[in-house]
Amino acid sequence: MKHILLFGPPGAGKGTQAKLLVEKYKFMHLSTGDMLRDEIKRSTETGLKAKAIIDSGQLVPDEIVAEMVRLRIKNIKDNTGIIFDGFPRTIAQARNLDEIMNAENQEIAMMIAIDVNDDEIIKRILERGKISQRSDDQDINTIRNRIDTYNRQTAILADYYKQQEKFKFVDGIGTIEDIFKEICKLVEE
Ligand code: AP5
Ligand code: MG
Helix, strand or coil: CCCEEEECCCCCCHHHHHHHHHHHHCCEEEEHHHHHHHHHHCCCHHHHHHHHHHHHCCCCCHHHHHHHHHHHHCCCCCCCCEEEECCCCCHHHHHHHHHHHHHCCCCCCEEEEEECCHHHHHHHHHHHHHHCCCHHHCCHHHHHHHHHHHHHHHCCHHHHHHHCCCEEEEECCCCHHHHHHHHHHHHHC
16 A cells, blocks of 8 residues: 655645545545644643644644654554545655655655645635634744744645655645545556
8 A cells, every 4th residue: 555645835725635645545544733633622731732732833842743654653554544634744754754655664655735825824714713623723933933934844745745856836826626536546556
């Protein structure tokens, strides 16, 4: 089974496309954002540490996120493909992921980047903020900080996967269905 990284700025549609991929191909969905929000809801030690960081639009420390991922995919079954959504987000996390996958005798097949411009991102997130429970969706400054953090720390990961010839790219502007079709083509290549 293939393990795929869905990549892109906040609001690009990673979560939306991940859900569709899970329905169609029975992947396991691994969203570090969802996992952290669950830790916050349960008021765990990790959740307590993560809350203020997420609300400021910064990244939770690499060690915390990598350990969550390691525990989640420990002893993964050979036939389970994973969709990584929002992880890795730093070079250190990408290296951690390589180590975790090596230990499980697994390999990342590709990174699929979803490209969306800042204006569209802000529009989408503010719109979702009206109905979502996400505290980081409510405030334009937090959203801008999330975009800045992405540009400063995360965007560079494209190069990491380009060097390994694993980088693929889709235009993230268009209908959810059309973008999904493009992603399916890449997954089935
Ligand atoms: P995370 O939960 O990963 O959030 P994010 O990356 O900011 O991205 P979003 O979930 O907001 O967007 P998405 O790309 O999933 O888009 P979606 O499908 O929802 O991370 C949150 C925070 O947790 C981080 O800021 C950080 O603090 C922390 N964190 C998480 N992972 C971490 C890590 N690895 N390391 C350190 N810290 C970490 O779509 C957005 C909206 O647009 C939806 O309303 C959707 O319906 C709509 N939409 C989707 N597609 C389309 C389309 N084609 N056209 C129109 N609207 C669309
Ligand atoms: Mg998401």
